[in-house]
Amino acid sequence: MAIIVNIDVMLAKRKMSVTELSEKVGITMANLSILKNGKARAIRFSTLEKLCEVLDCQPGDLLEYRSDKEVEEKTGK
Template sequence: MAIIVNIDVMLAKRKMSVTELSERVGITMANLSILKNGKAKAIRLSTLEAICKALQCQPGDILEYKSDEEGQIQ
């Protein structure tokens, strides 16, 4: 996957649990887990906004792009 979701990193930096983030954002633990584990196909901008508000961060702190070729030796 080319888009990496770094929610775990921000949760650790903010010393916040997944449960607390789930409650603050209003997203189920199951959906947050799907997003956190990189299995999500999409994210609503309103959800991203709520996550950023709860974690006091920018979207770029959570989302990262890596090309598929970066991990391959040429």
């Protein structure tokens, strides 16, 4: 099972930098990078709420579920 975090997609749609998002959400660049790169093991609802507020989106715009099979087909792993 894989949860894909689509922060990059929303940043591009909103024409916003990672630095700007980090400042507006109130999380460190390091933690935002962990989220962006899919290395996070959890996210607080308060952080998800703030991301949605700043990016003017829904949680489903940021988070996507893909089965292991789909991930393997896309990545070849």
